[in-house]
Amino acid sequence: MSSACYILGVSREKGAGRGRSYHQYCGVARALDVVGERWTLLIIRDLLLGPRRYKDLLEGLPGIGTNLLADRLRELETRGIIRRTVLPPPAGSTVYELTQLGEALGPAVFELGLWGARTLGLPKDDDQVPTAAVFVAMRVMFKPEKAAGINEAYELHVDGHVFEVRVEDGQVLTREGLAHAPAATFTLDGRTLLALLREGLDPKTALAARRVQGNADSLERFVSFFAKTPEVANTPT
Amino acid sequence: MSSACYILGVSREKGAGRGRSYHQYCGVARALDVVGERWTLLIIRDLLLGPRRYKDLLEGLPGIGTNLLADRLRELETRGIIRRTVLPPPAGSTVYELTQLGEALGPAVFELGLWGARTLGLPKDDDQVPTAAVFVAMRVMFKPEKAAGINEAYELHVDGHVFEVRVEDGQVLTREGLAHAPAATFTLDGRTLLALLREGLDPKTALAARRVQGNADSLERFVSFFAKTPEVANTPT
């Protein structure tokens, strides 16, 4: 809250427009006014995979603190970036999902992810490996030329969650949930998925080590759709 | 700083790796660990136009506070994103500039800017209009098809600063500084530049109103290279 607000005598404590603003007429500054606070873009990242309950978000964002998540969700809702929905019975749970404006943040999230991936290295011991993040990353690792003419869905069971990866018209769609008519189903854990996609773990080896359950040919094909993210050395200049 | 640090008894007060981390193995989270703090991406934005002195940055980021800027610059330098350089005599001033790793943040900054521009509307009364931000925005507003076969530089004098806009091979380069062999030179203020680029102010009108000094044909051509950013309604869904 800038000093200008005090000068105008506006307290604005509970109204719209909470949080600090840069007060710059600039797209970047405006974007950061809205989604630049801590945790916000990670919430968006998780919602890019589809609607999620409060608890799912808490689990995917260890350390956020429940009050902060509530704050962020409230703010994002008033900004028109997410929407609160109650699922139809029998589920009946309330979920949060991106609006069209929220979906439009996808490219910015992907570019940040691409940049961050350069310096990722290997997972540190105290690093969480959020499964949702891996499925978001798959959207930018996808190589359309490797999937030419292929229209298939895959269902992945990872650490107790189910994800759909749908390859269609040279595009890939990833979301959390059961796949529609999957061509193959794989069961594996997050580290193994990461090893297959990033570290070049050979699918056959992974299957032989029982780190994956599923069809060998399908798995090999599936893995081939995605680029191993090149490790760019962090050389100053 | 997460609780894990306390558990490990690590205070880490002055060492490397300052600031909070999300401790997630994810490109987005990693990027935000490094450039997600307040002001950081706006510093990067300004540096995208070329090397700048401490004081220039302070001016372009009203409200940052001198200690915070120093903190951010130090952090960015240790992370290999910017570099401190001393200009050769007679200038002799120390400047900050992006490393290759820092330049690679460009696409992420542009995407954030594009998203933020949707909800920019018109400048509010207490909005600063940072000239540097306009020249950064020009990079994403540029329409290569309108500049086919054109190789020219323009020099713009805006509010006491000089910028070069170089159109070359269907690309545009914007930076602060004198232009090399400019095809035309324009003198105008920031609001007018914004009006020409965003609000569709007619170049002839602007010239007639003496809001711009320069050659009419050149100005008309110059303006035609850039798309008026479409105002996207902020409709939830």
Add this chain to the structure above:
DNA sequence: CGGAATCCTCTTCGATACTG
């Protein structure tokens, strides 16, 4: 004068405890 370090106040964060 440019480039910071220091001090002080205020806000935000993060963890836990608690409630509908």
Add this chain to the structure above:
DNA sequence: CAGTATCGAAGAGGATTCCG
């Protein structure tokens, strides 16, 4: 399950001072 309440710790912002 979906949040609110609370409180100590860290971060932000402004003014001032220091240094070369």
